[in-house]
Amino acid sequence: MANKSHFNSGHIAMNKLKKNGVAHSSHIEAAMPSKTYHGIFTEDAVQFLKKLPNNSIQLILIDPPYNLDLATWDTFSNYLEWARQWLDEIYRVISDTGNCIIFGGFQYQDLKKGDLLEIMHYTRHHTPLRFTNLVIWYYKNGMSAHRFFANRHEEAIWLSKTNKYFFDLDSVRAPYDEETKEIYKRDKRLIAENIDKGKNPTNVWEIGRLNGNSVERVGHPTQKPLELIRRFVKGLSYPGSLVLDFFAGSGTTGRVCIEESRNSILVDNDPKMVEYFNRHLNNMNGSFFSAEHCIRKNPDLTDFLNLVRNEYEIEV
Template sequence: MPNKSHFNKGHIAINIQRKNGVRHSSDIDFNLHKVEKTIHAIFINDAVEVLRQIPDSSIQLVLIDPPYNLDLDYWDTFENYLKWAKTWVDEIYRILSNSGNCIIFGGFQYQDLKKGDLLEILHYTRHSTHLRFVNLIIWYYKNGMSAHRFFANRHEEAIWLSKTEKYYFNLDSVRIPFDDETKILYKKDKRLNPRSIDKGKNPTNVWEFNRLNGNSKERVGHPTQKPVEIIRRFIRGLSYPGSTVLDFFAGSGTTGRVCIEEARNSILVDIDPKLNDYLKLHLSQIEGNFFVKPYTILKNITVGEVFNSFAKLIN
């Protein structure tokens, strides 16, 4: 059954281009970005303080999992949540590169008016910023709390925003392989392109990943740590090797850890100095990984010095 995108002229044109081997203007040439080494800067500071110093158009991916006024910890309580959220949302468009993307994690299920809510942030970005809404991603999990007065919640959300319509997206890097049986079956279907079957399927915008249990191997102690594989899918698909990813609510540093594994540079900001210890634990989990490129972690430096270091990587 066709949906709206089947009639979208832009989609039709891109599909024809792809079939004919023509690159879309937003495609980035990977050979330009041969990565030998990456840099990761840590700021223990207020997010907005750092954001205001980040140069224009310098970030490929902003990936954030903000506090939502749920009183989960001392950093999670705000008098006027939306007023505070606007102070950092307002910086995002300016710092993104033209192919840049932004992911904001959150939930739609917080019922108390005082709480922050991803819906309110989305509404604000749509009506009061130049950011473009690309996708809503539903993170579905099977493990969660029970409920008696409403349906037990089993999902969180993330919104994907872009600066322009020429946002970067590498679908091939995040495709899910078909199992052998399905592959054989699909290859018998003459309507399907065998090359696409080998590449795997689009993960869609509903992702199933378990939440981290208390005894999960990945746990480093942060109360709201995100699973590595969710962050990896965003970083692989929405940024490219050698580009810069910014997480200004870094928490345990999951984003930094994945950037190290995936050869992206990163800037991590958190108001809580425990980020340093959490990140150490993350890094101990990837120690000895043969595929990880050499990396440097920068601390106690200025934002200007960080960007000078990034520039030296390219020259």
């Protein structure tokens, strides 16, 4: 039976563009900025979002609380009533090429607790956001269990505003091992340049969780691994663009943005975020070729956005 994708008009059009060396209309040729700006805001996420202008953000990347009693910030009496306040702002603030990543899991224990299923149901039925991908973060290290299969994955949903969403697959391709490379290079049907670029990392990513003595740890109870955040930042935003994390926690997203030459806005209502973030900054070892960076704590939002825009306009 023929592969159905051979008749998919989207696939056919993409293949034709690739063959003719033409970029997709969502492609953005971004110059490396000479400086990036990182604003840290100690504020409530919903209050902050309401002040952001329309179409101002390339990537929203969030790891929200789910009412799981993991910490003092993780308790709500009506989860969705609260979550819909920030979910309703996402479509407005991301740009037409913009993306949004929301981390979560499928808990589904009682109605008081939130989970990604509930978030997906809400965005599907109550917002114009488009669902692009579900990414499974698979890890080998985790808790044991006796009354169910021990959990070894978390999920992240990728939403976008339009079908012109930005995606730089080449920046996040996974290299082939040397043996596979050799075999593929002998196959005359395959293009050597594409083999060197590596393969699509697929939507199942094996990345270890941070254990207690991980060198990345800065003290936040639910800190995410840098590698996980980096893949989203690199693939779904471009150098000099603006990334927002309004449940910033320790500021992992901000650290990755500094290293990958993106601008960032970090928001958390816990003032300890500044302390955690300083530890991230101390842990940075200069192994990335990045633009100079400038950090502003609780700046005036309009001034901050002007800084980002001016720098970007000069460089492009």
